[in-house]
Amino acid sequence: MQTLQDLFMNQLKDIYYAEKEIIKTLPKMAGAASQSSLKKAFERHLEESERHIERLEQVFEMMGEKASGKKCEAIEGIIDEGKEFIKNGKKFNPDVNDAGLIAAAQRVEHYEIAVYGTLRAFAEHLGQEHAAELLQRTLNEEKQADEKLTGIAGSTINEKAADA
Ligand SMILES: [Fe+2]
Ligand SMILES: [Fe+2]
Numbered sequence: 368m369q370t371l372q373d374l375f376m377n378q379l380k381d382i383y384y385a386e387k388e389i390i391k392t393l394p395k396m397a398g399a400a401s402q403s404s405l406k407k408a409f410e411r412h413l414e415e416s417e418r419h420i421e422r423l424e425q426v427f428e429m430m431g432e433k434a435s436g437k438k439c440e441a442i443e444g445i446i447d448e449g450k451e452f453i454k455n456g457k458k459f460n461p462d463v464n465d466a467g468l469i470a471a472a473q474r475v476e477h478y479e480i481a482v483y484g485t486l487r488a489f490a491e492h493l494g495q496e497h498a499a500e501l502l503q504r505t506l507n508e509e510k511q512a513d514e515k516l517t518g519i520a521g522s523t524i525n526e527k528a529a530d531a
Contacts (some may be wrong), residue, residue: 372430375489377437379426382482384436386420389475392446399453400468401461404519409472412512419508422501426490429498445474462527469520476513483509 368374390413397409427434449471456464483506490499 371489372493375486375493376430376432378482378486378489379423379430380435380437381439381442382479382486383420383423383427383434384439385442385479385482386416386423387436388442388446389479390416390420392449395450395453396468396472399456400465402465402519402524405465405468405524408512408515408519415508415512419505422505426495426498426501429495442475442478445471445478449475460528460531462524462531465524466520466528469516469524473513473516476509476516479509480506480513 368377393409393413393416397406397413400406400409424434449468452467452471456467459467483502487499487502487506490496490502
């Protein structure tokens with residue numbers, strides 16, 4: 368890896384892999400959620416995540432490469448923990464279960480926010496303004512998804528989970 372562009376491509380492959388894993392996991396998260404607002408939030412973010420993948424494919428194209436993923440151990444670990452939680456969640460109190468799902472999902476969102484922030488900055492440095500704009504759009508959606516989860520957790524779930 369010699370140039371900022373090499374590093375950019377490396378990180379792009381990393382998040383492409385991550386997004387593909389995320390769209391496989393979000394339906395399971397929605398299925399495991401008890402509260403309908405949380406279920407809907409996961410379903411909506413699944414649709415957004417499909418757009419994130421499309422935008423990444425556009426960025427690959429702008430960089431003159433075919434879209435490809437590179438296995439990312441970090442997101443793999445975060446998602447595996449979430450899956451483990453889902454597996455055991457049936458035994459949990461539903462409100463506590465929802466709170467745990469939110470905790471798992473927010474780890475994923477923060478990971479994405481970190482990567483998209485870096486990629487956007489790199490794209491700007493590389494003079495790839497259109498790519499930077501696409502990455503910023505996704506970054507905004509990740510931040511909104513994170514805030515939405517905080518809102519759901521704060522408004523109802525954590526309170527109910529605390530009473531359980
Ligand atoms: Fe995403
Ligand atoms: Fe996300």
